[in-house]
Amino acid sequence: MDKSGIKFRKYFKEYSFSNVLAMIRNNSRSPQVCEEDGHGQLVVITGATSGIGYAAARKFASKGANLLCLNRNKEKSEELKHEIESEYGVSCDYILADFSSLEDTHKAAHQLLEMEKPIDVLIHNAGIYLTKRQVTPEGIEKVFMVNYLSSFIINYILKAKLKSQGKCRIILVSSEGHRFAAWGMRFDDLDWSKRRYGGLKGYGAAKLAQLLSLIKFEEYFRGSGVTINAMHPGAVKTSTGQENSPVYKSFKKNLLDRTLKPVSISAEALYYLGIYKDLETISGKFFNLTTLEEPAPPALDAENAERLWEVSLKMGKLEG
Ligand SMILES: NC(=O)c1ccc[n+]([C@@H]2O[C@H](COP(=O)([O-])OP(=O)(O)OC[C@H]3O[C@@H](n4cnc5c(N)ncnc54)[C@H](OP(=O)(O)O)[C@@H]3O)[C@@H](O)[C@H]2O)c1
Numbered sequence: 001m002d003k004s005g006i007k008f009r010k011y012f013k014e015y016s017f018s019n020v021l022a023m024i025r026n027n028s029r030s031p032q033v034c035e036e037d038g039h040g041q042l043v044v045i046t047g048a049t050s051g052i053g054y055a056a057a058r059k060f061a062s063k064g065a066n067l068l069c070l071n072r073n074k075e076k077s078e079e080l081k082h083e084i085e086s087e088y089g090v091s092c093d094y095i096l097a098d099f100s101s102l103e104d105t106h107k108a109a110h111q112l113l114e115m116e117k118p119i120d121v122l123i124h125n126a127g128i129y130l131t132k133r134q135v136t137p138e139g140i141e142k143v144f145m146v147n148y149l150s151s152f153i154i155n156y157i158l159k160a161k162l163k164s165q166g167k168c169r170i171i172l173v174s175s176e177g178h179r180f181a182a183w184g185m186r187f188d189d190l191d192w193s194k195r196r197y198g199g200l201k202g203y204g205a206a207k208l209a210q211l212l213s214l215i216k217f218e219e220y221f222r223g224s225g226v227t228i229n230a231m232h233p234g235a236v237k238t239s240t241g242q243e244n245s246p247v248y249k250s251f252k253k254n255l256l257d258r259t260l261k262p263v264s265i266s267a268e269a270l271y272y273l274g275i276y277k278d279l280e281t282i283s284g285k286f287f288n289l290t291t292l293e294e295p296a297p298p299a300l301d302a303e304n305a306e307r308l309w310e311v312s313l314k315m316g317k318l319e320g
Contacts (some may be wrong), residue, residue, distance in 0.1 A: 005187035005304060014297035023176060024258035025233070026288035031269035035091065044112065045117050046099070046151070047126030048077035051238025052173060055267035056123060061088040063271065069094040069118075070108050077177035099126050099150035100136050102317055109157035118165045121274040122158075124210075125173040131244045133197035140315060141191045147206035149264050152213050153316040155228075159217070163224045170217070171273050172230040173266075176288065178289035180204025185212070185297035185308060190315075199244075209308055211286065211299035216309045218284030227283035229301040231273055232287055235259070265289060274304070 043060045047053040048069035052198060057067055063086045069092065071077045077094040084092035096109035112119065127147040134142040140149065151172060162168045181204035189195055192202060210230060217228045237260040241252050269289040284294045297305070313319070 005185045005307070007184050007298075007304075008299070009020055010301075011099040011183060011297045015070055019294055019296070022293060023179075023288065026291045026293055027176070029289065029291055031234075031265050032276070033259060033268055034272040036275050036277060037064055038271070038275055040158075041065040041120040042047070042068060043121040044068045045069065045123045045125055046070040046154075047072075048094075049073055049080055051240060052233050052236065052263055052266040053123075053125040053271075054080070055263040056086060056125065056270040057092070059264075059267035059271045060121075061090045061092065063275070064088075064090060065121075066090045066091055066237040067092040068099050068112075068115075070099075072096065072098045072126075083206050096167070099146045100142050102136075102138050102140075102145075102153070105150045105153045106157070106270060106317070109154045109203070111168075112154070113157055118276055119158075119168055121161065122162075122168060123172045123173065124154070124171070125270075125271060125273065126150070127173065127240070129199060129203050129241045131241075131248050133192050133202065135140075135144040135191060137143045139191060141202060142199075143202045144190060144206045144209065144222065145212075147317055148213070149312060151210065152312045153318060155213070156313070156316065156318050157263060159220060162226045163221060166225040168280075169274050170226065170228040171270060172228070173233055173270075174210050174230040174286065175203070175207045176232045176235075177203050177206035178211055179210040179296045181298060182296065184301060185209065185304050187304075187307060187311065190311070205289035208296075208299055209312075210302065211295055212305040212308045213312070214286075215302055221283065227277075227279075227281065228296075229273060229283060229285050229287060231269060231287040232289065232293075233269060234261050236261050236263045236266050238263055 042064045048057040049071045082091045095108050097104040180200045232294045237257050
């Protein structure tokens with residue numbers, strides 16, 4: 001296998017125009033609406049203090065589900081708890097964790113592991129978009145850590161517990177942005193120290209990694225009652241990108257945001273994927289909102305999924 005992970009020829013043959021056309025068509029579709037009730041469900045959501053996570057938290061709570069949110073900001077978490085509990089009469093607890101920290105991520109995962117109550121739905125939503133490369137104190141590129149590795153660590157630590165529950169739906173909030181990593185994972189430069197970093201490229205790589213992890217986790221959970229799927233939540237107006245320069249923020253506010261859809265479509269889709277009865281056994285799939293879609297060829301590369309799994313165990317300080 002090539003050391004870098006570049007498989008230009010392989011992917012070039014696999015790319016098809018119809019796949020891209022399907023994505024364009026799906027981007028204009030509205031999500032399916034799930035009318036089923038969520039009472040008694042425990043829904044764990046990461047990054048519920050803003051944007052898609054916040055809208056999804058409200059949606060699940062409005063249907064009677066109890067929430068456990070994994071957030072980085074205490075004040076916002078308290079506000080969210082107060083708002084949701086007083087408005088909907090469900091519980092909205094939280095665990096504080098900064099997903100750019102390996103230590104925080106491990107701690108949060110172990111808190112979930114020790115919980116007695118089964119997790120019905122686990123939504124990995126927390127994510128960032130950076131225009132400039134940043135690395136964590138552990139030397140991991142930050143977008144890769146927050147958008148991918150933290151969710152890998154949590155899933156890995158919880159996997160036996162979830163399997164023993166015999167039922168859970170894991171949802172990865174991914175992105176059509178995985179298509180920016182058009183030539184696959186660069187295993188020789190996961191921290192972007194050798195190449196010029198670009199926001200879309202870094203973001204694409206992290207979202208691609210998330211989709212590759214789907215392949216391996218689906219294998220692990222197959223037949224257990226636990227499902228794992230990924231979704232693109234639409235191009236929606238949220239607070240994403242606030243860590244970037246004033247120029248980027250002005251571009252986002254004055255141009256980009258005008259083209260984006262309301263975040264309610266993402267919440268509707270997440271509720272559907274988390275609760276809709278007929279999806280109970282569907283696993284290992286990628287949805288554009290609620291429409292089943294084939295991701296780009298590098299996201300279906302089983303060999304790279306295997307390789308990434310091993311790399312992630314090391315980077316995430318997990319036992320093999
Ligand atoms: N918006 C879109 O059009 C779009 C499209 C495709 C995919 N997505 C994906 O959707 C997900 C949600 O993004 P969004 O658009 O809703 O953005 P957002 O409004 O910025 O919300 C991101 C959430 O993640 C949390 N978060 C960020 N960094 C964190 C960290 N280090 N540790 C813990 N939590 C952290 C944020 O917490 P704070 O409130 O403390 O900042 C916030 O709750 C992301 O995975 C994103 O890639 C979004």
